[in-house]
Amino acid sequence: TSLGDLNFAIEGRPVLDGEPKPRADWQAVTPGYFAAMDLRLVEGRLLDGTDRVGAPGAVVISRSTAERYWPGASALGQRFTLGGGAGPGVVSVVGVVEDVRHSALTDGPVTQMYLPHAQFRFWNGGSVVRVLSLVLRTDGTEPLSMVPALRAEVQRLGPRIPVSEVRTMAEVRRAS
Numbered sequence: 001t002s003l004g005d006l007n008f009a010i011e012g013r014p015v016l017d018g019e020p021k022p023r024a025d026w027q028a029v030t031p032g033y034f035a036a037m038d039l040r041l042v043e044g045r046l047l048d049g050t051d052r053v054g055a056p057g058a059v060v061i062s063r064s065t066a067e068r069y070w071p072g073a074s075a076l077g078q079r080f081t082l083g084g085g086a087g088p089g090v091v092s093v094v095g096v097v098e099d100v101r102h103s104a105l106t107d108g109p110v111t112q113m114y115l116p117h118a119q120f121r122f123w124n125g126g127s128v129v130r131v132l133s134l135v136l137r138t139d140g141t142e143p144l145s146m147v148p149a150l151r152a153e154v155q156r157l158g159p160r161i162p163v164s165e166v167r168t169m170a171e172v173r174r175a176s
Contacts, residue, residue, distance in 0.1 A: 006113075010069060011079040011090060022080070024065050024111035028120035034060075034097065036135040042066075044095035051116035057091030058119070062112035066096045069111075082115075091115075118127045134163075143168050 007021040015021050034046045051058040059080075066075035079090045079122055099109035113120075134154075140144050144166070151163050167175075 006083045008080045008082050008113075011081070022069055024061070024113045024114055026113045028115050028117040030117050033114070033135060036137040037100070038137075039100065041096045042096040042098060043074065044093070046095055047114065047116045048150075054117040055119070058094045058116055059091045060095040060097055060114040061093055062099045062109065063096055064099050064109045065111040065113060066093075078091075 005023060006026045007023040009015065010022055027033075029047065030048065031051075033049045034041070044060075047058060047060055061075060069075070070078055075093045077098055078093045081090055097114070100112070101107055101109060134150070136143075136146060136150060140146070142153075147166055150166075154161050154163050
């Protein structure tokens with residue numbers, strides 16, 4: 001995953017001068033991200049292998065985002081343009097997931113959107129995302145035992161790709 005904050009323009013809803021633009025934290029994710037993070041689908045579908053370059057732009061949003069920008073209505077099928085017109089054009093909401101707290105457990109939920117990593121390069125002018133977080137769900141009692149296999153697989157994919165800051169979710173929670 002990769003994380004940031006991005007404004008967007010909702011189709012058919014112009015922003016008046018002096019009003020803030022809609023915005024949400026974003027992450028470029030692969031289809032397995034939702035299962036790895038145990039993110040529950042509320043409505044619609046999750047991102048999948050069909051959400052690639054050349055396919056219609058897709059986005060999954062959090063419940064807070066849906067409630068803030070489409071109160072009392074379904075967000076599915078709603079369309080918006082990312083960050084001042086950058087990217088392939090309009091994206092459509094294909095799913096809504098439960099809220100998560102990415103920054104700190106003590107903070108309330110914020111607006112979130114999840115973009116298909118396969119389409120993100122296209123949206124980002126073809127540039128490569130240089131920093132990614134890899135999320136791995138294990139079924140064992142000792143998740144750090146997977147680190148050697150993880151490092152070996154990453155090295156197989158790209159010998160110059162570093163793996164750093166390996167932490168368990170328990171460590172992430174404690175730091176929060």
